[in-house]
Amino acid sequence: MVVVRFAPSPTGRIHVGNVRTALLNWLFVKKQNGQFVLRIDDTDTERSKAEYETGIETDLTWLGLTWDRKENQSKRFASYDAAAATLKASGQLYPCYETEDELERRRKLAMARGKPPVYDRAALSLSDDEKAKLEAEGRKPHWRFKLSGKRIEWDDLVRGAQAIDTASVSDPVLIKGDGAYLYTLPSVVDDIDMNITHVVRGEDHVTNAGVQIEIFEALGAKAPIMAHFPLLVGKEGEPLSKRLGSMSIESLRDAGVEPMAVLSHLAKLGTSDPVEARTKLTQLVEEFDFAKIGRAPARFDPDELNRVNAQVLHTLSYADVQKQLADQGADLGEAFWLAVRGNLNLLSGAGEWAHIINGPIVPVVEDADFLAQAAALLPAGPFDASTWGVWSDAVKTATGAKGKALFLPLRLALTGLRHGPEMNQLLALIGPEKAKARLAGQKA
Numbered sequence: 001m002v003v004v005r006f007a008p009s010p011t012g013r014i015h016v017g018n019v020r021t022a023l024l025n026w027l028f029v030k031k032q033n034g035q036f037v038l039r040i041d042d043t044d045t046e047r048s049k050a051e052y053e054t055g056i057e058t059d060l061t062w063l064g065l066t067w068d069r070k071e072n073q074s075k076r077f078a079s080y081d082a083a084a085a086t087l088k089a090s091g092q093l094y095p096c097y098e099t100e101d102e103l104e105r106r107r108k109l110a111m112a113r114g115k116p117p118v119y120d121r122a123a124l125s126l127s128d129d130e131k132a133k134l135e136a137e138g139r140k141p142h143w144r145f146k147l148s149g150k151r152i153e154w155d156d157l158v159r160g161a162q163a164i165d166t167a168s169v170s171d172p173v174l175i176k177g178d179g180a181y182l183y184t185l186p187s188v189v190d191d192i193d194m195n196i197t198h199v200v201r202g203e204d205h206v207t208n209a210g211v212q213i214e215i216f217e218a219l220g221a222k223a224p225i226m227a228h229f230p231l232l233v234g235k236e237g238e239p240l241s242k243r244l245g246s247m248s249i250e251s252l253r254d255a256g257v258e259p260m261a262v263l264s265h266l267a268k269l270g271t272s273d274p275v276e277a278r279t280k281l282t283q284l285v286e287e288f289d290f291a292k293i294g295r296a297p298a299r300f301d302p303d304e305l306n307r308v309n310a311q312v313l314h315t316l317s318y319a320d321v322q323k324q325l326a327d328q329g330a331d332l333g334e335a336f337w338l339a340v341r342g343n344l345n346l347l348s349g350a351g352e353w354a355h356i357i358n359g360p361i362v363p364v365v366e367d368a369d370f371l372a373q374a375a376a377l378l379p380a381g382p383f384d385a386s387t388w389g390v391w392s393d394a395v396k397t398a399t400g401a402k403g404k405a406l407f408l409p410l411r412l413a414l415t416g417l418r419h420g421p422e423m424n425q426l427l428a429l430i431g432p433e434k435a436k437a438r439l440a441g442q443k444a
């Protein structure tokens with residue numbers, strides 16, 4: 001059974017970058033009929049907030065990215081303590097007493113000597129007496145994991161063959177001086193306990209992967225298969241963090257963007273597939289393949305999202321949108337939706353067309369005589385999609401007007417606008433009474 005996890009920290013609202021991680025995990029695991037675990041990385045009790053956790057759930061639910069199980073790291077400290085005890089017992093987790101200043105001084109010294117700023121493991125040679133003395137002085141140890149210094153290799157599903165030389169990496173701090181766990185160890189312990197088979201995340205975690213593979217082994221477990229995809233950046237290649245506010249899922253939802261537009265866009269960015277609207281997640285699942293993900297950063301362009309959003313709207317069925325139309329008082333039936341969807345950039349625009357059909361609107365009259373002639377030729381009704389063709393032909397024969405000179409004055413009078421959906425659909429929806437009144441220049 002394939003099991004993946006999406007592991008956000010509830011320290012803010014999630015944005016398009018986080019959701020891309022969630023989505024790639026979700027598409028992959030659905031294709032494998034596996035399980036998706038929502039893991040809330042809330043070990044940082046100070047910065048984690050319940051409202052952000054709720055926000056993550058709201059945003060994922062809105063997008064349709066369901067989870068099979070939810071876990072909170074804050075409820076799993078006993079497991080982390082047990083793993084830390086195992087590593088301490090085997091000597092792979094060792095106490096260090098350096099202050100930040102001391103470490104910074106040593107880093108600078110190493111660099112001045114042309115050496116990489118890797119932790120020198122001075123703490124490993126402290127005797128028990130020396131440690132006791134430091135602790136008596138009030139120093140609290142932080143704990144580092146002792147890397148093997150070997151080359152760690154793995155076959156990354158996105159990046160191909162990977163190797164990290166752990167001799168070039170500082171032994172990572174797993175537990176801080178105040179006893180708090182940093183992300184690295186809890187993540188590994190959870191991946192083991194939750195039987196995670198694949199870790200799918202951004203390439204900012206590639207170095208972590210090397211370190212984590214060693215921790216998996218130190219805890220007697222096999223590391224999951226890894227897939228690290230290039231990060232999402234802004235339109236000009238800038239880090240997304242610069243404009244996070246406007247990139248939050250909450251703000252996109254508030255702006256009226258369709259969930260499937262967000263998902264279509266994020267699923268295809270940085271892949272060999274064109275960025276095109278899909279209206280069902282199942283389509284994205286079918287089309288998903290790690291092999292399609294390129295190595296260059298994916299650029300998130302809000303204009304492109306808007307384009308995809310319009311595309312999505314143009315293909316959504318009446319059943320897909322009926323509830324939202326009703327919510328905005330714009331549910332005028334299937335014929336209405338099919339008539340207007342092609343003109344929308346945002347679903348909220350449907351309300352405007354409902355208003356134009358229902359009225360009252362002020363008709364635009366440029367040639368009252370022409371419109372009076374046209375009104376006299378209006379059939380009695382009821383109107384259907386063929387009414388417009390029959391009627392406008394009759395107006396053409398009677399007045400000699402054709403093309404734009406025929407259609408535009410009629411459209412302006414009937415809708416008050418120069419552009420819009422097909423008139424044969426609109427006229428049928430407007431109906432005989434309102435059409436007559438508007439052609440006579442009356443507000444209706």
Ligand code: GLU
Pocket residue numbers: 007008009041183187200201205
């Ligand atoms: N909470 C971590 C993050 O958001 C999870 C990383 C991971 O997937 O291992 O960066």
